[in-house]
Structure formats: C-alpha cells, structure tokens
Amino acid sequence: MYEREKDLIGAFLRGQVDRRGLIKGLGAMGLAAGTAGTLLNLGQTRALAADFDWQAHKGKSLKLLLNKHPYADAMIANLQTFKDLTGIEVTYDVFPEDVYFDKVTAALSSGSSEYDAFMTGAYMTWTYGPAGWITDLNEWIKDPAKTNPNYAWDDMLPGVRKSCAWNGQPGGVLGSDDAKQWCIPWGYEQNNLTYNKEMFDKAGVGIPANLDELVANSAKLTKDVGGGVYGIGVRGSRSWATIHPGFLSAYANFGQKDLNVSADGKLSAAMNTAESKAFHAKWVQMIQESGPKDWSTYTWYQVGTDLGAGASASIFDADILGYFMNGGDNKMAGKLAYAAFKANPAAEAPTPNIWIWSLAMSNFAKDKDATWYFLQWASGPEHAIFGATKMDFVNPVRASVWKDEMFREKLKKSYPGYVEMHDVSAPGASIKFTAQPLFFDLTTEWAATLQKMVAKEVPVDEGLDQLAQSIDGQLKEAGLG
Amino acid sequence: MTAVVSQGRSRSRFRIGKRALPYVLSLPALLVCIGILIPFLTAAWYSLHRYRLSQPWGYKFIWFDNYLAFFSDPKFWNTLRVSLVYAGTTVVLELLLGLAIALLLQKRTTLNNFISIMLLMPLMTAPALAALMWKLMTNPGFGILSYFAGLIGLEDFRWASSPSTALLTVVLVDIWVYTPFIMILLLAGLRSLPTQPFEAAALDGVPRTFVFFRITLPMLTPYILTATLFRLLDSIQQFDIIYAMTQGGPGDTLTVFQVEAYLNFFQSTNVGRSAALMIILWAITYFLSNIFIKNWLRLRERARGEA
C-alpha cells in the first residue's frame, strides 16, 4: 500500500531528502504525523537492519537500571523499536534521582548481576572503573563485527566523548590515547546563564559579559526587581554538586585548576593560588549580596524551582534546568532566555564544565555482547534524532542532531538564545576536574569550605589555605600525593 | 516470681520441661535476629582494613589504623561532639515535652483520646519526606514558617542555612517528628498506674507537686526509661532529617556519625573508614544502653517492690 511513502522514506534514509522535506512530503500525501512517525520507525528498523545482523542475540533478555529522567523516558518511549529490531527482551528498574546513585553503588559494590547496563554520570565512573565494576567499551566500539556501520562514533561531540574516557591513572588526562571508554555519553548539560527577560528589562540590566558584571548586575537585580526576588541562583549544598556547575565553569575560565599533576604523577591541591583566591572572593561576595538567602541548602531543584516560580532573576547552572523551567506549569514558562557566559574578560570563549548522563555496561552483565547491542542502539543516531525531535532529549551529544533543522527549529521557537548559546560554548565544553579516585571527598570538602566563607566563619584566603592543606593530606594518605 | 509460677501444677496435655520453656519461647526471636550477626562481624572485619572500593589494589589488613587515625582527626572529634549534642538536645527536649503532653492528656475523655491519636501523625510521616516539606516551609520566599517569622520581626531568620541556627532547626524538626513517640508511651504508662496511691494522697491533702515528684514520677520511671532508650538509640543515629535538610552543612555544623559514614560509604566508597565510624557509633550506643538497662532493671524491681 504505502509505496510512494516508502520511496520517500527510503530517499530520506539514503540522505537524498532532509527530515523536514520528508515530513512535509508525507504530510502532502495526506499522512497524519503519527502515521508518518510509525512509517519512519519502520524505515529506521529496516535501515538499521540493512547491513548488520541485529538479530544475532534474539531471544536473550537484558535488565537496565535507570534514573527517573526525561532521557530515560525518551528511551522507554522508543524501546519497542529496539525489541522489534533485535528480538531482545528488555526490562528496567527506574529509581528517583535522590536515591539513584545509592542504588547503583549498592548494586555494583555487592557484585550484583541483576543489571546489565545502567545510567551514570562521568564523574561516577572514576570510582566504578578502577573498582572493576564497569567495562571498557573500546573493545566493542572498535569492533566492526559487533558495532553496526551506521553507529558513527565520531559523530559524538569530541569534548563530551573524551570526557567519558580515562586511563584510570590518578590525574590522567581525559580522552588520552590510552584512555578506557568507561561510558558512552547520552545527553549532557553545559553550565550557562538562564535569565528572566522581564526582570532584566525591569532592572535595566543586560547580559553580563564577565564575572565582575555578573556580580554587579545580580546585586542590581536583587535591589531593583523587588518582591523578594534575588539576582542569581547557584547551588550551595554541602556536596560535589555545588562545585561542578556554574562555579567550576567560571573558575576554569580563569585558567584555574582543582589539582596540580606533577611530572611523576603526584597530585596536589591547586586552589590556593592568588588568582583562585580573588575568584573565590568575588563568588562569595556574589552569593552574600544576591544569592538565595538559604543558599547553603540549595541543590539543583531549588535553583530551578526558584527560577521557574519567579523568585530569582537568573541562574548560572545547567542549561537544561533552565530549559525545563521554561515549560510546563511553571509560572515563568515562556519568559526565560539563555546566554553563554564567559567569566574571564581575557578569555576567548566560555569554558563550561559539563555533566554527562551516560550509559555504562556492568562488569557483572550476564551477556556483554547483547548488552552492547542495547547500548549502541540507545546511543545511536536514530534514537538520538527520535529523542531530540519527539521528546525532551536536550542536550544531545551528537553533532548531526545539532545540525538537524527540525531540532533547531523546535528549540528556536520556544527557547530564545538556546541554540546560539550551545553553539558558542560547546567547543569549550568538557569536564574541568582532574580525574582521580578522591573526587567526591575533595569536592564535598570544597563545598563545605565555600559554605564557611559565605557564612563569614572563615576569611576566603585562610579558608583556601586550610582546604589546600587538608586536601594535600588526604591525597598523601591515599597514596596519590 | 519464678518460684510462684513453678509451684503451680500444670496439667497440660503435653509438657515442656519447666526449665526449657523460657528458652523455647525466646529462641525463635533470637534465631531470627542472629542472622544479622554475620554481616555485623564482616563489617567489623572490614573496619580493620584499608578498603577503598575505588582503589582495590590498596586493600590490606591494617589492624586498628582506621581507628587510630580518628584520634588525630579534628573532623572526627567534631562528629562525635555534634552527634552527642544532637542526641542529648533532642532526647531531653522531647522527653520534657512528651511528658508534659502526656500529663495534659491523662484524663480519659473522648477528646483527649482523639487528640493523642492525631498527635501521632507527624510520626507517621516518613522523616525524609517530612524534612523535604520543612525545607519548603522554611524557604525565605515561599515558606509559610519564614513568613510567620517575618511577622514577629525575624525577617532574616535563616533556619537550616545558617551555622548558628542549623542545629536548632534540625532539632525542631526532630522534635516535631519524634515527640509523639515519647508522648504515646508515657500516656499509656500514666494511664496504667494504680489509682490507689493517688486517691490516698488526695484524701490526705498532699500537695500536688509532692504527689507528682514522689509518686507519679517514680512509678512512671520504667516507662520513661524505655521511651528514652529507644529515642536515644535512634537519635544518635539520626540520618534522614539531617541529610535531607542540610546534608551535614553548613560547613561541618551537622556532620553526625551517620552522615559522615554515609558519605564515606556511598560517595567516597571508603568502606574501611565508614565501617570503623559505624563500629564506634555502635560501641557508644551499646555503652549507653547498658547503663540504661541496668537502671531499668533496678528501677523496675523497686517500683514493683513499692507497689
């Protein structure tokens, strides 16, 4: 029956027609969007099946451990495609983010073989990898017999892809030649500004061009917007999560580092330099003047909630947090805009630190080849397009998706500045931390020190000296310093 | 007491030896619990190791080095101090408040009974969720409690986010959740006291403060001790409320044992240190309960002797 339609889809899949042309063409033929989608999926399945034996693991079954997240939702919505394609049965456990990593740690540390693959952040693999809980995926990615020809590994944004690879040496450069691919990036978050246009107009401030302007603008916003609105939302809880978003992105823009790595591979604290102290002083001043009053309890959802409900005028945090606050039943939905942020006036471009939701394979997986089938499908180009255009799969990690006109249109329509922000800051986006096993100890202590500084319990320079001393001690104790 | 019972002539169809009976009755309970001893001993064994999951190559037996390291670690002493202060404050305040409420509700009226059940509701709210709600209610913008604080002139009250008020705030939530626990135990105790001594005292016109301190309180002591014991065991191990409200911050204000051990285990995956911390916590609770139990037994003997 649908002969002409199938031809058109075939043309699309061969790259002769772009996606918009395809949907338009199908629309002209009188097909409802839903039907077009189904046909497209059918086409997808066939295209995927073309020159690769997707059915090799037919009849096997996998179990996933997932975090309650739009990425997971997008995958679950498309999961039937994978089941049809491969004949592999897939079940999954979804846990709330609040307890998700506790569940992962508990499952992996006890050597449970219940889960074959799971969602993780790149930082977590610095523990999971050396602990022997996850598998180096290079073995599969580089094997043409196991990976389908359309997978296009090189399509992944290089900064993001490299940030998921580490050689396991404390201080080892991410993405080095001897690096192991501990996980596959799925979706990622850059840390930039999301701001409330109306409030910015009301206070008569523009988009800040550097840290000094950010501090001054935020103070002006706090003073002039009124109604208890404060200028800038950043996280402040006693956790690594306080260090990694806006804070580290701006910090890295000044060329500052968390740790020094000496020639013989020894680590030492690097946050007590004069530049670092000056940066910390400005950051602390910004929170004291224009941050949330109960900043020291703030984690991502409070930063987001305040922006969405109109309690804050801007946030320097994950771009996708700003994205979600611009929709749904949030009071400020439709009033938010986005901008890349470059803290250092002397820097050439923004250098956002990134969070990467990734997929990893458990070392205790019952059938690793079958698990890899799932991983390559879930991180493959077809699912990425599906997630990005049909679901809320921001931000995709594939360059081809960012070039997709339909995806760009969708963002441009309701998220002003989002695409531009991404394009400006993506080249400098990568993980700015030094990969090493004490990541969580050191960042938690860093956050606690920031809290003490903001509460004026310790002066900035003194606090940083104490922090550096304590970190050096811990590194030595762990045999890393 | 034993003598009295064993003199009774039993004509049951089947007989369990008099001496074996109590063992038979208590053995199943013991057996069910004993399973936990094995993981417990395993964990104690871990605590004698250098054991970081993220550095498996460093695994080795180090005797008591994990423990010895605590002595020179100011963070550990802070943890010990904060845990004891927290447990002490919450238990004392909850005991006083719980006793006061139990006395207010002592009379058996329908209203009192209803109120006593209603007051149990905070206890029925899972502490992790209760803390989430308290966090919202103390938010400076959206929070109803912050709004009330503003009305009485505390515009800038920072609740859990300031080092000077964080302990106070978390203790307040703990009081809200757990006072009903003490209240209900003491209320049941109060109402089961014999009426005779009180009637006699009323007839003799003994002052009410005297009655309270010389009759009510001593007779209630076993109940108070039971309630305090369980509350103390839970309070010194408090995690849910503190972690959900402040994650141990601001600074190191509220890094109690469980928060430290949790971070050490789940985030740093430093199993050895986490286990050592927990063993110390276990030793403290063991020591405290021992004191309580001794007194409990003694007081019970005396209370029954007097009655």
Place this chain on the structure above:
Amino acid sequence: MEHTSVLERVLRGAALTLVVIFFMFPLFWIFLMSFQTNETILRIPPSLVFTPTLENYQALITGKLQTAAGSLDIAFMRNLWNSVFLSVTSVAVSLLLGVPAAYAFARHKFRGSEDIAFTLLSFRFAPPLLVLLPLTIYFQQLGLANTYFGLIWVYQLICLPLILWIVRGYFEDIPADIEYAYRIGGHSWFATFRKIALPLAGPGIAAAGLLAFIFAWNNFVFALVLASADKQPVTVGALAFVTASGIQYGQIAAAIVLSITPTLALALYAQRYLVEGLSLGAVKG
C-alpha cells in the same frame, strides 16, 4: 484532682491548643498543598487563597504524571501496596516471635535471660549502614536479594526489639498472683498465657505493634538497597516527584497524605486498645 480551678483549666486548655497547633499546623499546610499545583504553592509571600484541584491525587492514583517533560508513568499505588504489605507482615511476624519471648523474659527469670534479652535489643544498636554492604552480598549468595521474604526478615531488626521490650514491661506489670490463681484452677501455662496474660497486656501489645508498624513504614534504606523497583515502599515512590524537570510539591504533599492514611486508620481502629480502659490500672488498684 477534681478540684481544678478555672485558671488551671484555662491554662491547660491554652497549653493543649499550643501543642496541637505546633504538631498539626505543618500537616494542615501539607494537606492544603496536596490540593494545589506548584503555581500556587510557590508564591511570595505564601497565601491561603487558591482554587483546589484534585490533579495530584488523580496523578497518583491513575499513575500518570504530567510534567514539563511530558507524561510520566509512576508506580505510586504499587509503592503504597508494598509499604502496606511489608509493614503488616513484618509486624505480624514480630508479634508472633516477640510476644512469647517477652512473656518468657517477664515471667521466667531463667539463666542468661537478661543476656539474651539484651542481645536481642542490641540488634537495634547496629546502624543499618554498617551491615548494608555485607548484607547485600550475603543476600545475593543466599538468593534472598530482591525477595519479600528477605525484606521481612531484615525488617525484624526494626520491629522485634521494640515489641519485645515494650511488651515485656507490660507483662511484668501484671501481678503474678492473678496468673497463679488461674493455674491453681487447673489450667496449663498456655491457657494462662492466652486467657489471662495476653488480654491484660493487650494495650501494651497494641501500642508496641503500632509503633513497630510506623517504624517499618518509614524505613526505606533496606528496600532500596536489597530490592528492585517493583518492591519499593512509599517513601522511595514519593521521592520520584523530585523530577529532573522540577520538584512537584503538590504531588509530594498528596503522597504524604495518602501514605499517612493507612497508618492513621490503623491507629484510630486500635485506639480503644491504646488509650481506652487500660485494665491494668484497675487490676492493680
């Protein structure tokens, strides 16, 4: 006691009112929140004026949650059922094991009885975190991981010591003479236990059972670590409303209300055992 002055009654009333306000207000506020969406919950300053909506309860009960990121499936009712099942079964097992043991400790001072009693109580000292990792490993080896049976067993650590110690106190308060008299009448110890001791200690058993139920209900770390998503209790379920696209306060509030309801119903039902006519006092006097 009958000669209470007017002043005293006023003071007592005022004190009781304050107590009720302190303990009830946050719950009242949560109750109100459960009929609101984030839009009215998150207002500066907070306000009492809102149009109530049943959206939150609808989402929880039907299992469909609408968020900024589309429709999500939630398993809240399943979580609620897990909580009910785990708590009820655990407490039932604890009562079955704990009450006879408590009776033994109260009535028969046998050799080592205090030591055994203390050992049983001391399981309550062990911080759950301490045994978590070894427990997970052993449970996997024994095939108990991810089973209700395993969870109920672990829950005994929460329920059993509490029941044992509270019930023991009540048994000890029953004068031995009563039981003695009954046994002289030619009844077995079991009949005595069943006909005399159990009914007399009833309120204590009810109180202990209810408290154990509440503690079992509020625990979630064991289920989180030892079981998969389909066996999680209501606390874990409610945390799912802290979503990546924002925290859903209305739904969390509704989840709290729904999760209190079964326990409250149980407490109200057990009320007459808990606080009404404790026969103990009468017996003693």
